[in-house]
Amino acid sequence: xxxxxxxxxxxxxxxxxxxxxxxxxxxxxxxxxxxxxxxxxxxxxxxxxxxxxxxxxxxxxxxxxxxxxxxxxxxxxxxxxxxxxxxxxxxxxxxxxxxxxxxxxxxxxxxxxxxxxxxxxxxxxxxxxxxxxxxxxxxxxxxxxxxxxxxxxxxxxxxxxxxxxxxxxxxxxxxxxxxxxxxxxxxxxxxxxxxxxxxxxxxxxxxxxxxxxxxxxxxx
Amino acid sequence: xxxxxxxxxxxxxxxxxxxxxxxxxxxxxxxxxxxxxxxxxxxxxxxxxxxxxxxxxxxxxxxxxxxxxxxxxxxxxxxxxxxxxxxxxxxxxxxxxxxxxxxxxxxxxxxxxxxxxxxxxxxxxxxxxxxxxxxxxxxxxxxxxxxxxxxxxxxxxxxxxxxxxxxxxxxxxxxxxxxxxxxxxxxxxxxxxxxxxxxxxxxxxxxxxxxxxxxxxxxxxxxxxxxxxxxxxx
Amino acid sequence: xxxxxxxxxxxxxxxxxxxxxxxxxxxxxxxxxxxxxxxxxxxxxxxxxxxxxxxxxxxxxxxxxxxxxxxxxxxxxxxxxxxxxxxxxxxxx
Numbered sequence: 131x132x133x134x135x136x137x138x139x140x141x142x143x144x145x146x147x148x149x150x151x152x153x154x155x156x157x158x159x160x161x162x163x164x165x166x167x168x169x170x171x172x173x174x175x176x177x178x179x180x181x182x183x184x185x186x187x188x189x190x191x192x193x194x195x196x197x198x199x200x201x202x203x204x205x206x207x208x209x210x211x212x213x214x215x216x217x218x219x220x221x222x223x224x225x226x227x228x229x230x231x232x233x234x235x236x237x238x239x240x241x242x243x244x245x246x247x248x249x250x251x252x253x254x255x256x257x258x259x260x261x262x263x264x265x266x267x268x269x270x271x272x273x274x275x276x277x278x279x280x281x282x283x284x285x286x287x288x289x290x291x292x293x294x295x296x297x298x299x300x301x302x303x304x305x306x307x308x309x310x311x312x313x314x315x316x317x318x319x320x321x322x323x324x325x326x327x328x329x330x331x332x333x334x335x336x337x338x339x340x341x342x343x344x345x346x347x348x349x350x
Numbered sequence: 351x352x353x354x355x356x357x358x359x360x361x362x363x364x365x366x367x368x369x370x371x372x373x374x375x376x377x378x379x380x381x382x383x384x385x386x387x388x389x390x391x392x393x394x395x396x397x398x399x400x401x402x403x404x405x406x407x408x409x410x411x412x413x414x415x416x417x418x419x420x421x422x423x424x425x426x427x428x429x430x431x432x433x434x435x436x437x438x439x440x441x442x443x444x445x446x447x448x449x450x451x452x453x454x455x456x457x458x459x460x461x462x463x464x465x466x467x468x469x470x471x472x473x474x475x476x477x478x479x480x481x482x483x484x485x486x487x488x489x490x491x492x493x494x495x496x497x498x499x500x501x502x503x504x505x506x507x508x509x510x511x512x513x514x515x516x517x518x519x520x521x522x523x524x525x526x527x528x529x530x531x532x533x534x535x536x537x538x539x540x541x542x543x544x545x546x547x548x549x550x551x552x553x554x555x556x557x558x559x560x561x562x563x564x565x566x567x568x569x570x571x572x573x574x575x576x577x578x579x580x581x582x583x584x
Numbered sequence: 585x586x587x588x589x590x591x592x593x594x595x596x597x598x599x600x601x602x603x604x605x606x607x608x609x610x611x612x613x614x615x616x617x618x619x620x621x622x623x624x625x626x627x628x629x630x631x632x633x634x635x636x637x638x639x640x641x642x643x644x645x646x647x648x649x650x651x652x653x654x655x656x657x658x659x660x661x662x663x664x665x666x667x668x669x670x671x672x673x674x675x676x677x
Contacts (some may be wrong), residue, residue, distance in 0.1 A: 154626070159644045163651050189579050209662075216658040221650060223651045227644065240538065254527050259518050264580075268514050271576045275510065276532065278572045279360035282565060283535050290539075290558065333666050340673040 132329045139322035146315045154312070160227045165315050167224060169323035171217040174245060175284060177210025177327060182277025185270035198338050200266040203273060204256065205334035209327060211249040217242055237288040244283050248276045368451050373458030376434060380463075387467070390430035394475040397422045402482035415485045416545035419497075420537055423475060423503070427468055431508040432525040434460050434467075435516035446514070448581065449550035457577040461509045468505040472497055485548060490535065493547035499562040500540030506566040507532050513580050536565065 147165040181203040188199035219237065222232045233239065246350035255272055259265035308316070376490040380387065401418055410418070426509050447456055476497055480486070487493035508529055515525040 159641055160648055162648050166652050166655055182572055212658065212662045216655050219658070220651050220655050223647070223654065227647050241535070244531050244534050247534065251528045251531050255514070255518065255524065258524050262518060262553070264517055267579050268517055271580045272511075274526065274568075275572055275576055279507075279532060279569060282561075282568070286561070287539070290561070293418060299475075330662070330666065333670065337666065337669050337673060338675060340670070342677050344673065 132325060136322065136325045139318065139325060143315065143319045147161060147319065151311045151315050152309070154309075157228060157313070160224065161312075163224045163227075164309065164312075165319040167217065167220045167299045169319040170213050170220060171242065172211040172320055173212050173327045174217050174242075174324050175280075177206050177213060177331075178245065178280060179277060180331070181206040181210065182226070183272050185273040185277075188266065188270050189274070196330045196333075198342060200270055201338050202331075203270065203337055205338060206331055207249060207252055207273070207279060210333065211246070213252070213327070214242065218246065220332065238291075241283045241288055244330055245280065248280065272316050304313065360552060365452060365455055366535035369457030369459045369462070372447075372455055373462055376459060376463045377438070380434075380467075386430040386433035387470075390426040390471055393429055394422050394426040394471065395478065397425070398475070398479050398482050405483075407484070410483065410485075410487075411502060412548035413541075413545040416485055416541045418483070419476065419479050419544060420500070420541050422479065423472060423497075423501070423534070424537060426471055426475065427504055428526050428529070430467060430471070431464050431505060432515050434463055434509070435512045437572065439516045444581075454574060454577060454579050456581070457509070457513070457574060460513075461506060461573075464505040464509045464512075465502055467509060468501045469498070469515045472501050487548050488550035489546055489547045493544060495548055495556070495559050496543035499566075500536060500544070503540070503562045503566045504533055505534045505571070506569045506573070507536065509578060510569070510580075517580055536562065560580065 147162050151162070151165070154164075155157045184199050184206065188203065189197060191199060199211035218239075221242070225234060225236075226232045226240075248299060252269065252273060256265065256269045259268055262268070401422075412435045438447060508525075511532070512525065515528065518524060539562060542557050543562075
């Protein structure tokens with residue numbers, strides 16, 4: 131069901147982004163990247179938050195009521211890492227088109243690199259703890275720790291310094307400086323990519339449960 | 351009601367007592383061997399002298415001076431700040447600590463130790479660095495505040511991360527890998543503030559310093575909650 | 585295989601919609617929408633763009649297509665990886 135909704139919404143996003151929305155002032159047609167770059171960046175943050183929330187539930191769930199929570203957090207982090215890499219790549223190409231160079235160490239670029247490094251550190255920590263009985267607890271604790279500090283990096287620090295990125299939706303003037311059509315298609319893009327993330331997460335969870343079933347059968 | 355008040359007062363008294371007891375124990379043990387302190391100081395001293403020697407007295411811009419200072423402080427810290435927990439695992443005293451003390455007291459004692467340790471490192475390294483690089487801060491008060499706030503942010507983050515690395519087997523490179531993403535924004539802001547205080551005409555705003563202290567507070571709060579999960583092994 | 589086919593169809597449709605003719609299509613769509621909504625026409629059609637402007641527009645559009653194709657390729661690769669894992673596990677089960 132989700133697969134079909136994602137297909138329809140993605141087609142709609144592509145169609146509207148190229149056929150309906152006017153191009154922005156100054157940026158011109160390159161502004162159409164925003165309807166894909168921003169949702170991908172949003173999913174990289176969303177996956178991180180979901181991973182953190184699952185880690186919290188894992189640490190609180192002493193009775194083992196929910197199965198494979200830490201593994202599901204890991205699956206969400208994998209998707210988040212993939213989307214972070216895509217954000218960096220799409221952002222770099224757009225930066226070359228708009229600002230003339232692939233990488234400028236703009237505050238937003240720095241914070242997405244920090245998010246990327248946090249993901250990498252999480253995977254390195256988890257693989258270093260491969261034979262450790264406390265692996266799940268320690269990696270969950272790290273994910274929660276970084277999830278709590280991450281909003282400062284993603285949402286606060288980029289607003290403290292001058293940036294090449296355009297003004298965000300949450301800004302000091304409390305005004306959304308975006309035409310209505312652009313806002314609508316951006317929102318549609320965000321919803322489409324969020325549903326795509328949900329779909330990918332569901333497949334990853336299915337894989338986890340299949341692996342668990344195979345392990346249990348081989349133990350028997 | 352009075353009995354409850356007395357019990358909670360006694361509870362908080364015992365927590366403070368446990369914190370100071372653990373802090374005293376850590377100070378005595380670290381002072382006895384002085385390994386981590388010696389390594390950190392040696393690294394800082396060697397790096398400072400190497401930079402000064404290689405540059406041959408050529409003046410750097412305030413930004414480069416700030417970057418080099420924080421690189422030296424950061425990597426000196428990486429050598430020393432995780433040791434407070436890895437020592438417990440290496441010597442096999444972590445179970446004793448778990449049974450003997452309140453977990454909050456253990457964490458807060460180690461946190462205070464790390465903050466003081468890094469503060470002592472900064473007090474010794476920073477003047478040495480300024481002397482060799484021949485840098486004079488244009489606004490000394492702001493410079494000192496920037497160095498101290500950055501130091502508090504770094505030491506408060508690395509305390510909890512050090513506990514995780516200790517439980518993970520205590521490999522040094524793992525500590526650097528997991529702490530670097532968390533400390534990178536702290537370094538970025540600390541460097542910017544230090545550079546601003548080294549040059550004349552820089553901004554006098556204290557917003558970034560407040561951010562560093564707020565970051566430290568947030569990190570300590572979340573570390574205190576998560577420490578139970580990490581240190582209480584199965 | 586369903587996921588892979590879906591991704592291929594998405595990408596193919598994307599190429600269809602993002603062809604250079606969409607530059608004029610988008611202008612006329614907005615014009616028609618404005619007329620339907622009885623609002624002021626946002627584009628001044630009396631100012632004719634030069635050939636050079638059109639070529640620049642097209643090259644920017646190709647760059648935009650390149651970015652979005654890279655995104656789709658990344659998502660497609662990830663979905664193929666997941667699909668292979670699912671097939672391998674289904675065989676074991």
